[in-house]
Amino acid sequence: MMNNTISQLLSALQETDSVLLFSHISPDGDTLGSTLALRLLLEEMGKRVELVLDGKAPENLRFLPGVEDYLEPKAAKCGDMAIAVDVSCEERLGEASALFGQSKKTVVIDHHRTNDGFGQINWIDGNAPATAVLIYRLFQEWKRPMTEQQAVCLYTALATDTGNFVYESVNAECFQMMAALMDAGLPLAECSRVLFREKRESFVRLLGVALPSLRVSENGKVAGMQMTMEQFRANQLNPVEVDGVINYAIDLVGVRMAYFAHETEKGNTKVSFRALSPYRIDHVAAEFSGGGHALAAGCTVSLPVKEAVALIEEKLLGACAMQKTE
DSSP states (O other): OOOHHHHHHHHHHHTOSEEEEEOOSSOOHHHHHHHHHHHHHHHHTTOEEEEEOSSOOOGGGTTSTTGGGOBOGGGOOOOSEEEEESOSSGGGGGGGHHHHHHSSEEEEEEOOTTOOOOSSEEEEOTTSSSHHHHHHHHHHHHTOOOOHHHHHHHHHHHHHHTTTTTSTTOOHHHHHHHHHHHHTTOOHHHHHHHHHTOOOHHHHHHHHHHGGGOEEOTTSSEEEEEEOHHHHHHTTOOGGGOTTTTHHHHTSTTOOEEEEEEEOTTSOEEEEEEEOTTOOOHHHHHHTTOEEOSSEEEEEESSOHHHHHHHHHHHHHHHHHHSOOO
């Protein structure tokens, strides 16, 4: 049964001719896949849709249908409605924030518990394993048949945000959704290999530079790695390739909290966090004005990487000591 927010959103969409769809900066599979699936759905309904992104899609997600159609914020025109998809806070829109706010009607569709609702209509379900689940519910509400392209987008969004269905957020609805995606012709083996098995040569070379920096705390529960811009330049590596490096820290036996920190061109430090339940990492990211989920979050620290890492490790060790032990 529809709640009032979904009903309000559906009514607003029916009265809208043009829609701008926004993904968040440093885009991942959920924000891209969910947005692209929603775009295909809205276009079927006769809406004019444009995609807006401050940044570029990572290489491993450029197989998604329509991903090449994203516009830079300065190239997009204001629409009747703006929808932020999987965007946990307005700051995560980057330079697209101003354009989002200029629309007549602003909407947020998201599953981050930390989202404070920066739209006029806010459909936020912190219990949903991915924003893809909310987009799938729209298909159900509208009783729309799903195409193979839509299934590929939604599978990518759901699978990447659940760690290929291994995170604690995974529930029965995920597999009900997967059944519908398979019925729609999802090429599961092909998509799964691209997302979770294939590794680019550039990533493997970057991993070879990052791994020697591995640090593990004395109690063995906190681990992390770091890279400087000098290392990126000296080895002809690109910071956009770092996604997945942190897994080699959090997957160590005994580790419960992990980080990967890398320096940016501006001299700041971008940090990815991971944790294993019952530990949680979102509140640590929030201390640095970051955000995310209990077990996966991120932030940017306005310090050079070595100074940032020292501060991060201090915060993680403190958080680890305060949280439930096993």
